[in-house]
Amino acid sequence: METQFQWQHVDHGSPDWEAVVELRREVLRRPLGLDFSPEELQSETEQIVVAGFDGDRAVACALIKPLPNGWHKVRQVAVDPSRQGTGLGRKVMEECERYSLAAGAIGIEMNARDTAIPFYLRLAYLIDGEGFEEVGIPHHRMIKRLGTNPA
Numbered sequence: 803m804e805t806q807f808q809w810q811h812v813d814h815g816s817p818d819w820e821a822v823v824e825l826r827r828e829v830l831r832r833p834l835g836l837d838f839s840p841e842e843l844q845s846e847t848e849q850i851v852v853a854g855f856d857g858d859r860a861v862a863c864a865l866i867k868p869l870p871n872g873w874h875k876v877r878q879v880a881v882d883p884s885r886q887g888t889g890l891g892r893k894v895m896e897e898c899e900r901y902s903l904a905a906g907a908i909g910i911e912m913n914a915r916d917t918a919i920p921f922y923l924r925l926a927y928l929i930d931g932e933g934f935e936e937v938g939i940p941h942h943r944m945i946k947r948l949g950t951n952p953a
């Protein structure tokens with residue numbers, strides 16, 4: 803089945819929203835023995851959800867949070883374990899870049915897990931600064947400017 807991508811403000815509580823939260827939980831939280839708090843999910847209502855669906859199952863996702871300084875923060879990038887390494891991660895990041903460029907963002911920044919750094923380097927993201935810990939594991943900030951915006 804071909805994966806269909808979309809970006810939108812997904813209504814919290816809708817079946818699409820639940821499918822994306824379940825993918826994030828399975829890929830990003832359960833392996834660390836963690837889950838999302840209701841407050842955490844509630845704080846995301848203004849973020850854009852980029853997701854690829856096989857039917858009604860979410861198989862790839864990311865969230866985009868526009869920042870006051872004109873950059874967009876991409877977070878919660880996840881691909882279904884059975885589909886990792888097949889190009890879906892690249893596709894979801896390309897969809898994020900397409901959205902952010904169209905929205906006039908200067909660039910994209912993220913807090914990348916160290917294990918995912920080779921993936922982001924492949925997509926021309928650069929490491930910015932020293933490493934730090936988030937959800938108990940090592941991360942680095944990574945950035946990529948979009949388009950030709952000189953700002």
Ligand SMILES: CC(C)(COP(=O)(O)OP(=O)(O)OC[C@H]1O[C@@H](n2cnc3c(N)ncnc32)[C@H](O)[C@@H]1OP(=O)(O)O)[C@@H](O)C(=O)NCCC(=O)NCCS
Nearest residue numbers: 879880881886887888889890891892914915918920921924
């Ligand atoms: C990291 C993740 C999003 C990548 O998605 P993916 O679908 O597996 O990656 P893709 O198949 O699209 O790979 C894109 C490119 O990156 C490369 N790549 C991906 N993971 C890599 C790795 N660990 N080391 C080196 N290269 C890697 C691929 O070889 C591919 O290169 P190519 O297009 O030149 O052939 C996915 O593996 C995942 O969900 N991992 C677990 C959760 C996670 O770490 N999320 C990121 C949190 S910051």
